[in-house]
Amino acid sequence: MFKIALPVIILIGILFIAIFLDKPQEPADLVFVNRGEVHTLDPQRMSWLQDFRIAYNIYEGLVRWDNDTFTIEPSIAQSWEVSEDATVYTFHLRENAKWSNGDPVTTGDFIYSWERALLPDSAADYTDLFFRIKNGEAFFEKRSALLDEYKNRPESERTDGAAHALRDETDRLFLEMVGIRAIDDFTLEVTLERPTPYILDLFAFPVFYPVHKGTVEQWVRVDGDTGAIEQQFGWTKPPFLVCNGPYVIALWRYKRDLRLERNLYFWDPDRVVSDSVLSVSIEDPSTSVLAFDSGSIDWLSDVSGVSYRADMLAQHRRYMERNQARYDTLRAEFIEELRGRLGEKDFDRKYGSRANDPYLGYDQVMAQLVAESPALPGERTDIHSFPAYGTYFFNFNCSENFNDGSANPFHDARVRRAFAMAVNKKDIVEQVTRMNQPVASTFIPPGSIPGFKSPSGVGFDPDESRRLLSEVGWVDRNDDGIVEDETGRMFPNVEILISSGGGHEGIAQAISAMWERELHVRTSISIKESKVFADDLKKHNFVVSRANWFGDYGDPTTFLDLCRSTNNNNDRNYQNQSFDDLMARSDREPDPDKRMRMLEEAEAIIVDDQLPLLPLFHRVTVYMFRPGKLRGVSTHPRLTQYLWELEVVK
Amino acid sequence: MTAMIIRRLIQLPFILLAIYTVTFALAWMIPGNPLEREDRKPPEAIVEAMKAQYKLDSPTTFYFSYLKNVTGIAYVAGESDRVVNFGPCLQYQDWSVNELIGGTLPVSMVLGMAAIILALVIGLTAGVIGAVKPGGILDFGSLMIALVGISLPSFVIGTVLLIILAVRFPVFRIGGWGSFGDVFLPALTLSLPIAAYIARLTRLGMIDTLGEDYIRTARAKGVPEYRVVLRHALKVAFLPVLSFLGPAAAAVMTGSFVVEKVFNVPGIGQHFVNSVLNKDIFVIMGIVLTYSTMLIVFNLVVDVMYRWVDPRIEIA
Numbered sequence: 001m002f003k004i005a006l007p008v009i010i011l012i013g014i015l016f017i018a019i020f021l022d023k024p025q026e027p028a029d030l031v032f033v034n035r036g037e038v039h040t041l042d043p044q045r046m047s048w049l050q051d052f053r054i055a056y057n058i059y060e061g062l063v064r065w066d067n068d069t070f071t072i073e074p075s076i077a078q079s080w081e082v083s084e085d086a087t088v089y090t091f092h093l094r095e096n097a098k099w100s101n102g103d104p105v106t107t108g109d110f111i112y113s114w115e116r117a118l119l120p121d122s123a124a125d126y127t128d129l130f131f132r133i134k135n136g137e138a139f140f141e142k143r144s145a146l147l148d149e150y151k152n153r154p155e156s157e158r159t160d161g162a163a164h165a166l167r168d169e170t171d172r173l174f175l176e177m178v179g180i181r182a183i184d185d186f187t188l189e190v191t192l193e194r195p196t197p198y199i200l201d202l203f204a205f206p207v208f209y210p211v212h213k214g215t216v217e218q219w220v221r222v223d224g225d226t227g228a229i230e231q232q233f234g235w236t237k238p239p240f241l242v243c244n245g246p247y248v249i250a251l252w253r254y255k256r257d258l259r260l261e262r263n264l265y266f267w268d269p270d271r272v273v274s275d276s277v278l279s280v281s282i283e284d285p286s287t288s289v290l291a292f293d294s295g296s297i298d299w300l301s302d303v304s305g306v307s308y309r310a311d312m313l314a315q316h317r318r319y320m321e322r323n324q325a326r327y328d329t330l331r332a333e334f335i336e337e338l339r340g341r342l343g344e345k346d347f348d349r350k351y352g353s354r355a356n357d358p359y360l361g362y363d364q365v366m367a368q369l370v371a372e373s374p375a376l377p378g379e380r381t382d383i384h385s386f387p388a389y390g391t392y393f394f395n396f397n398c399s400e401n402f403n404d405g406s407a408n409p410f411h412d413a414r415v416r417r418a419f420a421m422a423v424n425k426k427d428i429v430e431q432v433t434r435m436n437q438p439v440a441s442t443f444i445p446p447g448s449i450p451g452f453k454s455p456s457g458v459g460f461d462p463d464e465s466r467r468l469l470s471e472v473g474w475v476d477r478n479d480d481g482i483v484e485d486e487t488g489r490m491f492p493n494v495e496i497l498i499s500s501g502g503g504h505e506g507i508a509q510a511i512s513a514m515w516e517r518e519l520h521v522r523t524s525i526s527i528k529e530s531k532v533f534a535d536d537l538k539k540h541n542f543v544v545s546r547a548n549w550f551g552d553y554g555d556p557t558t559f560l561d562l563c564r565s566t567n568n569n570n571d572r573n574y575q576n577q578s579f580d581d582l583m584a585r586s587d588r589e590p591d592p593d594k595r596m597r598m599l600e601e602a603e604a605i606i607v608d609d610q611l612p613l614l615p616l617f618h619r620v621t622v623y624m625f626r627p628g629k630l631r632g633v634s635t636h637p638r639l640t641q642y643l644w645e646l647e648v649v650k
Numbered sequence: 651m652t653a654m655i656i657r658r659l660i661q662l663p664f665i666l667l668a669i670y671t672v673t674f675a676l677a678w679m680i681p682g683n684p685l686e687r688e689d690r691k692p693p694e695a696i697v698e699a700m701k702a703q704y705k706l707d708s709p710t711t712f713y714f715s716y717l718k719n720v721t722g723i724a725y726v727a728g729e730s731d732r733v734v735n736f737g738p739c740l741q742y743q744d745w746s747v748n749e750l751i752g753g754t755l756p757v758s759m760v761l762g763m764a765a766i767i768l769a770l771v772i773g774l775t776a777g778v779i780g781a782v783k784p785g786g787i788l789d790f791g792s793l794m795i796a797l798v799g800i801s802l803p804s805f806v807i808g809t810v811l812l813i814i815l816a817v818r819f820p821v822f823r824i825g826g827w828g829s830f831g832d833v834f835l836p837a838l839t840l841s842l843p844i845a846a847y848i849a850r851l852t853r854l855g856m857i858d859t860l861g862e863d864y865i866r867t868a869r870a871k872g873v874p875e876y877r878v879v880l881r882h883a884l885k886v887a888f889l890p891v892l893s894f895l896g897p898a899a900a901a902v903m904t905g906s907f908v909v910e911k912v913f914n915v916p917g918i919g920q921h922f923v924n925s926v927l928n929k930d931i932f933v934i935m936g937i938v939l940t941y942s943t944m945l946i947v948f949n950l951v952v953d954v955m956y957r958w959v960d961p962r963i964e965i966a
Contacts, residue, residue, distance in 0.1 A: 008770060015763050040743045047690065123699045125692040144695060230703065233744040254745050254753045256827070256916035282825050283920055284911045290817060291825040291914075499688055531682030531929045538686060548689050568693050 028259065028278035030648050032299040033288050037255050037281055041236035043209040044117040047125035049550075049639060053301070054279070055206035057260060057643045058243040062091050062110070062188075062203045067634035067642060069350045072200045076105055076210075076244070077188075085590070086195035087134075093186040098265040099212050100241075100248045107182035109210035115174045116216075117207060120144045121228040126207040128568075129552070132199060134179025134191040142177070143170055150227035160224040167222055167229055197592050198555035205553065212242040246272045246644040255281045260643065272644040273632065292382075292624050298648050299633070300624035301641070303383070304502075309622060310434035315380035317436075323373050330368050334361045353450045359386055359635040367628035382626045389448055389637035390550035390619035391440050391559070394496070394511070395542070398574040398612050402492075403541050409491060410543065414468050416611040419494075419544075420458050421465035422518035423511055429617050432506045440615035442607045444551070444559045448637055451596050452556055455604035457615065462518040469519055476520055483520050494523045497542040499533035504546045507616070537571040547571065547613065551638070556599040557583075563606055563613075574612035579605050651957055658950050666942060670717065673938045677931050678709050684740045684929040704740065706931070716935060736936030741928045747936035751918065755940065757827065758910070758917035762903030764837035766895070769844035773891070776845070777852025778879060781887075784857055792849055799846030808839040808912035825914040836913040840906055844898050848891050855887030862886075889960060896952030900945040 035050040043055050056064075062077040074080075077091035097105040116122050118130050118140055131137040150158065150166055175181075179191030192199060202208060219232040234240060238249045246269075247260035260277040262269065280297070282288040285305030289312075292300045303309050320327065338361070339347045354360045366381070375381045396410045396419070409415045425439040438445070441457025469475075474483040474491055483491045496512055498504035505527065512523035528536065536542055551558040561567050564583055565575045579602060586598035606612065621639055632645040684706070685697050692700075701707045705715050717723075719737060724730035736747035776792035783789060815835060816822045826832050859865060860883050868878050905919025918937065925933035 008767060011763050011767055015760060015767070037742060038744075039741065042744070045743065047692070120695055120699050121703075123692070123696045123703065125690070125696065127696060128693055140695075226702065228699075228703070236744045253916070254742070254750055255920070256753070280825065281916070282914045284914060287812075287825050287912065287914050290812065294817065294820065294824050296823065296825070529682060529927060530688055531680075531684060531686055531927075533682075534686035534688050534691070535682050537688075538691065550689075568691055 026276075028276040029274035030277045030299070030643065030646055031297055032277070032279055032301060032643070032646075033282055033291075033297055034258075034279045035302040038252075038258065040233065041241065041249070041252075042231070042233060043206045043211060044113060044122060044124045044126075045231075046206055052206050053641065053643070054258065054260075055209060056245070056640065057247045057277070058241075058245040058249060058263075059206060059209035059211075060097070060105075060245045061206070061209040062093075063200050064204050064642075065636065065640055066350075067636045067640055067645065070353055070636060071350065072204060075204075086197075087192045089190045089192070089199070090183070091188045091190070093188060094267065095186055096267045097244060098267060099244050100263045100265050101212070101215075102265055103212065103214070103242075104185075105210065105244050106185040107188040108185070109213055110188055111175075111180055111182060112213040112216075113210045114180055114208070115171070115178075116211070116231075118143075118174070118178065119170070119229060120147065122231055124207070126205075126552075129202055129205070129207060132192055132196050132202065134193050135177040136179070136193070139174055139178050142173060146170065147227055158225055158227070160222065163222045163224045163227045166227045194587060195590050195592075197595070198553050198557075201553040201555070210244065212244075215240060215242040247277065250276070255283070257281060273647040274644070277643050289624070298625065298630050299646065303622045303624055309383075312380055312383045313385055313435060313622065315378060316383050316385075319375050319379035319381055322376075322379070323369055326373065327365065327369055331358075331361060331365045334365050356447070357635075362386075362635050363625075363627060363631065363633040367631070370627045383622065383624050384633075385435070385620045385622045386635040387438060387445065387448075387637055388550070388619040388621045388639060389445060390548065391443055391445060392437075392507075392546075392548050392616050392619060393440070393443070394614040394616065395537075395545045395547045395572045396612055396614065397540055397543055397545075398572045399540055402543070403539065406492065408543075409472075409474070412472055413610045414472050415474070416614075417458060417609070418465040418468040418472075418519065419515060420611045420614045421461045421468070423514055423614065423616070424460045425616050426460070428507055428510055432510045433503065433617070435620060435622075437617040437620050440617045442603060443549075443613065443615050444556055444603060445618040445637070448551075449554055449556060451593075453600055455600065455608050457607040458611070465518060481520055482522060491521045492543070494521050495543045496523065496525045497533065497536060497545040498525065498527055499530050499546070500527050501530075508546065540571070540573045545571070548619070550619070554638075556596075556603065557586075560599060560602050560606070572612045574610075576605070576610060576612075579610070651954070655950065655954065658946075658953075662943075662946055665946060666939065669942045670720075670935070670939060671713075673935060674709075674713055674716075674931075677926075677929075677934045678712075680926065680929050682929050684931065704738065704932075712931075716932075720935075720939065736939075737932035739933055740930045741924075741933075747932050750921065750933065751936055751940055754905070754916060754918040754921065757915060758905035758919060759903045761833060761837055761840065761910075761915055761917060762899065762905075764833050765840035765844065765902050766899050768837055768841035769848055769898075770895075772841065772845035773848025774852055774884075774888075776849035777887075778856060778884065780849065780853040781856030781860065782879060784853075789853070792853075796846035796849045799842040802842075803908070804839050804843070804906070805908045805912055807842060808836070808909055811835050811839060812912065827914070827916055832913075832915075836909050836915050839913070840902055840909045844902065847894065847898075851890045851894060852884075852887055855890055856883055859883040859886045885959070889956065892952060892956060892959065896949045897945065900941075900948040904941045904944060 034053055038051050038054055039048050040046060040051055041054060043059055046052060046055060060075050062075060063072050064075040066073045076093055076097050078094045080089055080091045082089055093105065093107060095104065099105060114130060117124050117127060118136055120140060120143055127140065146166060181189045183189055215235050219235045221230045221232065223230050237252055241249050243263065246263055246266050248263045249258065250261040251257065251259040258279040262272060262275055266272070282291060285303065288300055289303065289306055291297050342350065351360065370381045396416045397408060398411060399408055400411045402408050429435060429437045429439060441459060442454045444454060446454035469483065473485045476482060477484045477488065494515060496508045498508050508525045512525060515521055515523050537545060549559060549562065560583065562569050563574055563579060564570065565580050582598060582602050586595050586602065589595040589598060607615065623633065625633055629649050631647040631649060634641050685700050705712050716737060719730055719735040722733045724735060725733045732748055736751065739745045739747055739750055776795065780789035780792045812824065812835065816824045822831050822835050865878060865882055868882050905917040905922065907919040907923050910917045910919040921933055921937055925937060
């Protein structure tokens with residue numbers, strides 16, 4: 001018996017030791033669940049929302065957003081001047097801004113970081129945003145050419161020394177060519193390719209935030225064989241990470257947790273509310289809701305994978321319907337109070353862009369309302385949905401022929417328009433997603449960009465859609481229930497390509513039924529794994545596919561650029577010379593008002609006439625938090641929530 | 651026995667090489683490109699730069715460069731700072747596969763050990779009780795529990811346990827890891843199917859052995875019944891359980907996708923599935939090689955223990 005028991009006893013011993021060694025977390029002031037695991041904390045290489053969410057709190061750029069008024073505020077730059085022709089920006093950096101090791105933040109940090117972003121070797125997703133800076137693109141091309149040339153050298157000339165010489169040459173070129181210049185340690189001059197009205201919005205975006213040169217440089221290796229500058233990422237983890245934002249990373253365990261603690265060198269500690277923030281990773285969406293319900297989570301920033309999300313939102317609607325009148329009164333009082341406190345002029349200046357935004361003051365007003373009128377059984381007050389700066393849509397493959405060589409009827413804009421008109425989008429948001437998202441007839445969410453007037457787009461009109469299709473020649477000629485062209489060729493099967501998960505299947509099924517019913521075509525749905533789906537899109541290997549786009553900055557081009565012929569995200573293979581010309585003219589237009597009119601015209605081409613894509617609904621964001629228990633939640637449509645603004649009320 | 655161990659250890663690298671080659675071929679053939687994204691595509695030049703950096707442009711270059719890194723040849727040559735270098739993680743760029751496995755495997759191993767212990771305690775008890783009075787109420791009861799344990803999928807058991815013991819009666823917390831309480835529920839869920847199997851194996855073995863002549867001799871000598879059962883019979887009846895335990899331990903200690911997901915345990919199980927979905931070839935290779943090594947070693951340990959428990963057994 002002893003022989004059997006011994007191994008078990010040893011096992012139990014190891015188990016005890018292992019669990020004792022693995023100390024649980026100390027409690028933090030604020031606990032939240034991010035949208036998913038953070039991919040990288042290197043700001044230049046970021047492209048995921050969950051990464052940005054952390055970046056906003058550990059780094060600071062030249063400027064930042066005010067998440068209440070949605071305007072730009074000074075950050076590391078305390079002031080700036082813009083040249084007459086709006087191409088040269090001179091930023092005055094504050095001299096008390098420090099890195100978390102005590103070093104001052106200087107212009108050199110910005111120059112170093114922006115060069116990293118522009119190096120093809122860094123493989124940064126958002127490199128093209130830096131092409132707005134003078135000669136940014138030219139520098140990128142130049143470095144690529146230099147690397148190609150290096151790789152073709154005989155092996156004896158490809159040494160570590162040669163690679164370092166190439167890097168020095170590149171650094172020199174960057175300073176010489178690219179429109180960023182240090183006038184002194186605290187004055188930075190940025191020259192743009194052309195006037196870019198939204199450039200400050202970009203500078204508030206984490207890819208433009210600085211990194212600490214001394215730290216990052218220790219993890220950079222120059223590869224003698226390829227000449228490339230290889231970035232290693234050990235520096236993004238504690239204790240190595242040096243950052244300049246309100247918080248530092250105290251602990252980061254992969255797919256487990258990430259802990260933020262105050263940065264003791266931060267120049268403006270008064271605006272930071274919580275001393276510590278814990279981001280816990282919960283892989284299963286339903287488990288995260290259970291954890292939220294059990295009270296251990298203050299803010300659940302993503303509920304998208306939860307199958308009963310729509311039901312929870314319905315419970316919230318039930319509560320709101322019962323209390324709508326009171327909510328409206330409280331909100332009117334809140335705005336009156338705000339207006340009185342700021343004065344008419346300041347209120348308009350600050351909140352002008354949100355004058356018609358029903359979510360202004362949402363978290364404060366909800367806190368009051370919930371305190372007065374608690375939820376009844378069957379109601380929920382802790383789930384909230386806001387409009388987001390994104391659109392869910394379907395792509396039409398606009399190529400002349402499919403990849404198998406057969407003719408593509410969707411090459412004809414009238415066919416695309418007919419298919420768009422046959423879709424009842426209201427049914428989709430009410431019956432399929434059951435989230436009541438705003439129905440989309442435009443690509444850019446209307447009202448999301450001040451000064452931009454959205455075109456009307458095409459509506460649901462089945463009769464007109466059939467008429468259009470027959471005008472092109474697609475008529476059911478042999479009464480088999482499927483339309484044919486003059487030669488008797490059946491309309492090719494409309495295969496809707498979607499990726500697995502994410503609720504696309506229901507939407508695709510509903511739309512395929514609508515097309516079969518209204519237009520008498522055959523349809524099918526093809527579900528593929530994410531990576532295969534992405535590959536098919538890139539090769540235009542689809543007829544219709546689902547798609548989704550979130551704008552990166554507050555300008556129409558963040559959406560409209562997708563429809564340019566040469567754009568990297570032009571999955572539809574849409575080629576339209578007059579659209580491209582109009583976009584190019586708007587790029588060169590110095591007058592911001594005239595430019596906006598041109599962009600309005602450009603969107604009209606897309607959504608009124610050409611329909612390379614079929615907008616279905618605008619995205620909403622769903623957060624879970626308890627009003628009154630968590631203060632400072634922003635309803636910014638780009639989901640920028642600074643964690644240092646959030647306050648947990650004990 | 652020493653010769654057996656040495657022989658097995660010599661075989662190990664060859665088995666691993668075969669596994670490496672087959673896994674590599676399969677992983678390379680998964681359709682789709684690991685560097686592609688659904689909604690936003692990085693510029694073409696960037697994707698090319700990434701491919702070159704990760705040596706993903708040619709299967710042969712990748713095969714040999716990766717082999718060099720995992721076998722330690724690269725380390726000896728001074729090209730790598732780790733003896734066994736599983737490479738970078740394509741999806742989560744700040745992490746290396748070594749860090750990923752190093753951070754998550756211990757968690758899964760703790761959970762797996764706890765599950766094995768629970769399974770042994772529950773399974774042996776149920777099996778012995780059943781065998782002492784076959785056909786009795788206790789036997790029937792343990793049979794029923796075993797049946798439920800084997801047939802109910804773990805996501806059902808896990809979710810039911812969570813709802814009862816964490817939501818309705820909040821004895822345990824949800825979605826945490828780091829204390830005994832956090833280990834118990836997932837370990838219990840993970841252990842039930844194994845416990846059920848052990849119970850069946852023990853019961854059968856016990857019924858067989860209890861009919862043997864030497865048991866009758868022992869009883870005739872006046873040995874107390876509990877000693878007959880626990881000492882004389884169980885020792886022999888335990889052998890089939892032991893041989894089942896090797897692969898079972900390797901399987902639970904390398905993580906369970908479902909149980910880890912339901913209880914939010916930060917273990918390695920989820921990466922098995924996610925790495926394939928992400929086509930993250932470095933993670934796939936790293937995890938498969940780790941898992942294979944563990945499986946082979948555990949089987950060896952079980953064989954050694956076999957000999958130790960019952961010296962009559964000869965193992966080649």
